[in-house]
Each structure stands twice: as structure tokens, then as C-alpha cells.
Amino acid sequence: MKEEYLVEMKNINKNFGAVKALKGVDFIVKKREVVGLLGDNGAGKSTLIKILCGVLKADSGEIFFNNKELSISSPYQAREKGIETVHQELSLVNTMTIARNMFLGKEPIRKVGFFSFLDKETMNREARKVIGDVGIKVRSPDEYVSILSGGERQAIAIGRAMYFDAKLLILDEPLRALSVKEQKNVLDHVNQVRDQGISVIFISHNVYHAYSVTDRFVLLNKGEKQGEILKEDSTPEEIAEFVSSGEKLSKIV
Amino acid sequence: MAFLIIFVTFSLLSSKFASLHNLASILTVTSELGIMSIGIAFLMIAGEFDLSVSSVYAFTGFLFIILANRMNSVAAFFMALMVAAVIGYINGQITIKAKIPSFIATLGTMMFLRGILLGLTGGNSVLYQSDNIMPHILTEYITGHFRPSHIWFIVLIIIMSIILKRTPYGNWVFATGGSEKVARTMGVNTNRVKIINFMVCAVLAGLAGIIAITRFRLANAAFGTRMELEAIASAVIGGTLMTGGFGSILGAALGAIIMGMLRSGLVMAGAPSYWYEAFVGLILIIAATINLKLRNTG
DSSP states (O other), X not given: XXXXXXXXXEEEEEEETTEEEEEEEEEEEETTOEEEEEOOTTSSHHHHHHXXXXXXXXXXXXXXXXXXXXXXXXXXXXXXXXXXXXXXTOSSOTTSBHHHHHTTTSOOEEEETTEEEEOHHHHHHHHHHHHHHTTOOOSOTTSBGGGSOHHHHHHHHHHHHHHTTOSEEEEESTTTXXXXXXXXXXXXXXXXXXXXXXXXXXXXXXXXXXXXXXXEEEEEETTEEEEEEEGGGOOHHXXXXXXXXXXXXXXXX | OHHHHHHHHHHHHOTTTTSHXXXXXXXXXXXXXXXXXXXXXXXHHTTOOOSTHHHHHHHHHHHHHHHHHHSOHHHHHHHHHHHHHHHHHHHHHHHHHSOOOHHHHHHHHHHHXXXXXXXXXXXXXXXXXXXXXXXXXXTSOOSTTOOHHHHHHHHHHHHHHHHHHHSHHHHHHHHHHHOHHHHHHTXXXXXHHHHHHHHHHHHHHHXXXXXXXXXXXXXXXXXXXXXXXXXXXXXXXXXXXXXXXXXXXXXXXXXXXXXXXXXXXXXXXXXXXXXXXHHHHHXXXXXXXXXXXXXXXX
């Protein structure tokens, strides 16, 4: 029965000095599932995700990925396993070109003797493809990211994750600071990602942002799991009510 | 552009400016400053500063003479550069581990090294009394007015430009300076990048120091004082952003050449050399403003 799990985090604890950021949190993501991770600021969402993508190390607890124990100590290793993260405002370097950003940390190389050079041809060609796939209009992959809008940046970051065959895509507040039209575009991309069989964790403090694409919600509050809700069981209003009340839910999925 | 304006202006002001002899002598001074500026630019693009380069320049040069006088110049050359690399490593570790801005960390190592140099030598000069191998390789005239250091300067411009623009490592350098957080989440080991760049910067500063010292065949403890500011100015004039993430090796090298032309040109045009710094100050401000404008519109 566990075969349908992509991610299984068990009893995760993390302290920052005297602050208990996570207190025995269990968290599951099934294959081809979009999980909405909800909670107020300081609920522990970011901490949980940083542990999963290799930025932080849990003090205790177990993590399984594809039913194998996951031991990673850097974002690089997480990316090698197929865990790609798109952080709000934090996934592209503004002072670099689109093509250079696309392949940051996973640059294609061309060997000449002992030396490795950037394979610029591949970079430009593939970046052009990704730009086309996510429907962005720029003249060339050599354009600097700083000229793109917030939505275009998110789209490119999501396109990059898909390009690198992510098994799990983590979206950290992907709609914050976007126009309504751009929000819709990003949500369309999330649906595309799921249709390709990739699982998604959609982190938000706003249930309305995530509601249309999410299958299941996990609620965090002050470092503890408040509960889980399937989308078909609730309206967004009810979920928002739970998030703001901070009460434990009896309903466990 | 600025480069051409200065060149033409001084050529008009003084007939000797454009002579082969003078251009070669500008290139001699520029090679030393320029090699240092290349290292500074490489580090600044990764988002860090190194003020200690002037002290590393003097310290490495000194060490080279002392070692060369006891063994041979080739071994001394490599050992002195290794010490420079260690100093760069320490600069990097202090900046990363103590989490203090590199501006402060390297201000500290700059004063520390200079102080040690003054203390050990008591302010006395040391003469070079060793074989001619490294002086031949580095600075003895080849033909006419040209020295090997000119060639090394150009070779280093090419190598460092290729590393920065054409290798994965160069991509990591840009990313580390542009946004350390993004670089890290994308899997770049930003601390390693910074430490390596600190080391490259220090080794190039040390190399510049050794080149200068094989030219003078003499070292004194005040050697290269305030050169760090000229090197940073060269990098900024050449388009390197103070905030990191953007810049070029060729730009920094041209910046250094502009500084060299200014110094020589002002003297030849009959201005007292004291005016040099005033001009550098003006050009620095103008260049930084233009670079920012170009980036914001482009």
C-alpha cells in the first residue's frame, strides 16, 4: 500500500536553539498528487520543506523517497534525486541570462582534453525550448532575467524543474506578488506538471491560492501538524477557518 | 570608449605619449596592477572584496626575495605563491566562518600583513641576489621595449575570461555574486566558490608583487601601499558591480590600462603627478555612474 507514496516523512523534529520549529511532524506525498501545505507565518512550512530539499538537516526523524531512505545533506543531492524547488522570488539570479539560470548547478559540458567548458549551444537550444513550452515571449535565452515579470520567472523556474525530470516539485508561495492573470498561468503550469506524473507540494498561507489545483491539504500550526483534509470533503472557506482557528482536526486521511 | 578618449587626448597633448617606448612602459606598470585587478574582479563578481591584495603583493614579493636569496628563484617563486594562496584561503575562511563582511575581514588582514612586514624588516629594503631564471621569465626585456610580463598579463586575461565565461565554474561565480541564496538552492557550493576566488585573487596579487620585485630587484616594506584601491577602481571602471554578480575580466584589465595611461599621460602633458589621484577619483565616479545607467536601461 505504501507503493503509492513518493515522500514519507516520519516524526520530524527540528529546533533552532530554544525554538521548536517542528514537533514530530509526519508528512506524506503520494505519486501524482498535489499537496497543499498550509499554515500561517511561522507554522513550520518552510522548515519542513527546507529539510526535504536538503537546505536544513532534521534533528530527528526519518525520510523516505520512493520507498528508499533519503539521506541528503545538500540541495545538490536533492536535485540529483529529482526533488526540484521553486522558491518565491528565489529561484533565478537576476543578473544572469535565462540560459545561464536554466542550467545553474547542472551545466551541460563539452570536454576538451582535461578541461570542461560550458556547452553554450545546448544551453541556448534547450533554454529556447523551455521558454517556448511555458509560453513566454522573449527575444532570446540570452536576455537577462531582470527584464522578466514575476510570473514569467515562476514559469521559467517550473519549466526548468520539468526539464530536469523532477519527480517532486516544491513550490514555495508561487503566487505571491503576481497579477491575477499571471496567477492563472502559474496554476495552469501546475496542472501540466501533475499531468506529466510529477508530484507537487504547493506551499501557501492562502488556501484560495492553492484550492483549484490541490488534491489534499496538510495544515501546520506552530510546528505541529494540525491535520489533513481532502479537497472533496471541504470548501475553501472551511479550510481557511481551520487554519485561522489553529484547532486540531480529528479528520485524518 | 573612455579608453579611446583618454588615449587620443594624451596623444594630442604630448607627442611622446603614443611612442612605442612610452606605451611599453605604461604596459609594464599596467601588467602588475592589471594582474591584481583581474583577481579583484574575479572575486568581486562572486560578491566579495579583498583589500589585503596590496599587502599580499608586498608580502609575497618579499618572501620571494628572501627565499630566492637562499635557494633558487624557481622554487622561491612557487613557494611564495603557495603562501599567497594560503593567505587567500585564510581571508575566505575568516569571511565565511566569522560571517563578517569581507571588506572588514580583509582590511584586517591588510593591516596585519603590512604590520608584520614592517616589523620583520624594520623598514629596511632587501636586495635580490639570486639567479636570473625568474627575472628572465617574468620581466627582463625581450625585444625593444617589451617585457614577458606584458605577455603574462595578456595570457592571464584570456585564461581568466575563459574560466569566467565558458566554464561551469564561471557560471557558479556569477550566481554566487548575483544571489548567494539562489545559487545555494540550485546546488552550488557557494562557500567553496568564494574560498577558491579569494585564493585566486591572492595568488594573482602575489604574482603581481613578484613581477614588480624582479623588475626592481629590490623590496621595501612600503611596496604597493594603497594599490588595493587602484585595483578595485580598475575593476569598477571596467564595469564590475560593487554588489557582485556582474563584471568582466577584460573590463578590469582595460580599467587598469586606463589608470596607467592617466598616470603616464598626465606627467607627459606637464601636469604635476599629484594630479593623478584627482583624475582617477573623477573617472571612477563617472565610470561607475555610466555602468549603472547602462545596466538599468539595457
